[in-house]
Amino acid sequence: MKLFYSQGFSSLADHIAMLEAGLQFEVVSVDFDTKKLPDGGNYVAVNPKGYVPALVLDDGQLLTENVAILAWVADLAPKLAPGGALGRYRLLEMLSFIATEIHKRFPLYLTAPDDAKPMLREQLLKWFDWIAGELQGNYLFGDTFTSADAYLFVMTRGAGELGLPLPPRLVEYVARIESRPSTIEATRREAANARS
Numbered sequence: 488m489k490l491f492y493s494q495g496f497s498s499l500a501d502h503i504a505m506l507e508a509g510l511q512f513e514v515v516s517v518d519f520d521t522k523k524l525p526d527g528g529n530y531v532a533v534n535p536k537g538y539v540p541a542l543v544l545d546d547g548q549l550l551t552e553n554v555a556i557l558a559w560v561a562d563l564a565p566k567l568a569p570g571g572a573l574g575r576y577r578l579l580e581m582l583s584f585i586a587t588e589i590h591k592r593f594p595l596y597l598t599a600p601d602d603a604k605p606m607l608r609e610q611l612l613k614w615f616d617w618i619a620g621e622l623q624g625n626y627l628f629g630d631t632f633t634s635a636d637a638y639l640f641v642m643t644r645g646a647g648e649l650g651l652p653l654p655p656r657l658v659e660y661v662a663r664i665e666s667r668p669s670t671i672e673a674t675r676r677e678a679a680n681a682r683s
């Protein structure tokens with residue numbers, strides 16, 4: 488199984504969740520700008536959408552979209568989803584929220600003309616405030632880390648790097664997830680691949 492990623496981008500969430508799940512997989516870096524692969528190939532030939540993440544399964548099938556990959560990983564490792572009869576749907580609810588209300592706003596914010604930026608920034612801050620209030624203990628669904636936390640972590644860290652003023656609870660949340668062995672290992676692997 489191969490996970491295609493660009494260093495530090497949203498594919499880091501899938502990388503972290505797959506390590507948390509104990510899956511065996513290779514990681515392949517994609518040059519964010521040129522779509523070149525380390526072997527000189529073109530990433531678009533692997534994933535015609537051209538963006539990361541993409542997962543090529545052992546039988547050759549392609550799985551894309553953070554929501555689908557992070558839900559699939561939690562199906563393989565149920566500890567990465569909240570429990571209860573609605574657990575799977577609570578996870579999907581949260582993954583969909585992060586993808587459509589938070590993640591999708593970043594490229595809009597970054598490429599918006601100056602007069603549109605304040606509105607997009609306000610919307611992002613509104614949703615980060617909302618989600619900070621959703622934390623139940625250390626993580627989104629209590630004291631157990633789920634694949635939605637891997638996604639929210641990458642989004643929140645990105646917001647911090649852009650200088651968005653995050654609620655203190657989210658600043659602590661980022662620090663907490665940064666110190667998990669899976670995050671340390673995923674970050675190390677991505678940086679090592681970028682150097683080679």
Ligand SMILES: N[C@@H](CCC(=O)N[C@@H](CS)C(=O)NCC(=O)O)C(=O)O
Pocket residue numbers: 493496497498519537538539540551552553554586590
């Ligand atoms: N809908 C996709 C969006 C993924 C996405 O936005 N990926 C970004 C990195 S965070 C990317 O690869 N952008 C490069 C491009 O669009 O060319 C998902 O949620 O998986």
